[in-house]
Amino acid sequence: MSGPHFPPAPGIPANGTDWAALRERMLSMRVDDADWRGGRTPLHVYFAGDDVLKVAREAYTMFMSENALAPAAFPSLRRMEDEVLAMVLHLLGGGPRAAGNFTSGGTESIILAVRAATKWFEAAGRRTPRSHLLLPESAHPAYDKAAELIGLAVRRYPIDASYRASADVLACYIDVDTMMTVASFPSLPFGTVDPVGAIADVARQHDIWLHVDACIGGLLAPFAKMLGHELPAFDLSVSGVRSLSADLHKYGYAAKGASTILYADAQDRDRHHFEFDAWPKGRYRTETLAGTRSGGAVAAAWAVMHFLGQEGYMELSRRVLATREALHRGIKSIDGLHLLGHQPLGLLSYTSEGADIFAIGDQMEEKGWYISRVAEPCALQMTITPAHEPIVEHYLEDLRASVAFVLESGTAARERKVVTY
Ligand SMILES: Cc1ncc(COP(=O)(O)O)c(C=O)c1O
Incomplete structure (x- = not known):
């Protein structure tokens, strides 16, 4: 949000207020919010009906206090995450070596993919101060955010007259410092789908990392195909696709805070994990960017996916x-x-x-x-x-x-x- 919209709070209230009164106040704060239930919003909310919302809400609240940082304490959450990932991997062409993680959203999934690609590039002795992501103009800014965080450059190449990335144009822009590229399925500005197969061929020829951004389409395209819609291959089964992001809080209709980052090879997934032990409390390990994570988003995604089938x-x-x-x-x-x-x-x-x-x-x-x-x-x-x-x-x-x-x-x-x- 730009600029302050409300008067600064004077500090925490001296006395508490009962929930009924607070609830009323919160409802009144909503008056100017966009009407997503009535289909007035073009983005931001994926409403599949009150029945789905009820499942998400109840599952979320059941597990909102549990912490997905600690699978040893909450094996229920580990199990739900594993089952969600297994379902999404199965939908999106994951073979026996594929693996993934449950994340808070498309942006986190993308940051993790860029981190994994960077570690891979480093391990091969190829990283230089000029290492860069080479993106079609239509790619989401989450890649620029990831690059800024990790310390990489970004170059964008022009899309073609059909508002899609072109493998031929991509090939012209690749040089020895190109680490990674992206194909969107679909892109947010245009809704067009990039030619993943042709881009994957170029990525393989030049040995660069290809990430498929199926944040929007990941939980829609597989069902569209089952319904008989013609769509090109775009998932982990395409040779040359190393990672893919698919958001559950978009067309998965889960509660917000739910995405997946998937890899064709579990070895690549492990590259984005974080471990540290040079402090008094021993080995600290996280598989995603966050530390503490509410179990709510995991539980809601698991429940909605089983509810819908x-x-x-x-x-x-x-x-x-x-x-x-x-x-x-x-x-x-x-x-x-x-x-x-x-x-x-x-x-x-x-x-x-x-x-x-x-x-x-x-x-x-x-x-x-x-x-x-x-x-x-x-x-x-x-x-x-x-x-x-x-x-x-x-x-x-x-x-x-x-x-x-x-x-x-x-x-x-x-x-x-x-x-x-
Ligand atoms: C193509 C694409 N990638 C990534 C993202 C980022 O997802 P999120 O907002 O869940 O972080 C979006 C969001 O709309 C998107 O459309």
């Missing part, structure tokens, strides 16, 4: 893909709007030729939609969830009216700067 995920995926298709059709039917590339999963991204797309976004905001923007090229973007199923017609009606208004009035956008989360 393959059948539940297929049905939710069917609804997401049908809703995206209906929105795609509607957007294409509005004169002047067009989609940015082929968007085969749960994301859509569109722009306008004749009218200022950000001014259209402003109009949509005035109609109560929380709008997500893309800066280059200027576009509006949306991640589709089951919560959007009932709002398709309403959204398209408001969009049609917004486009017509901007075209007629020539209204310009209130602001051109895009702040994204």
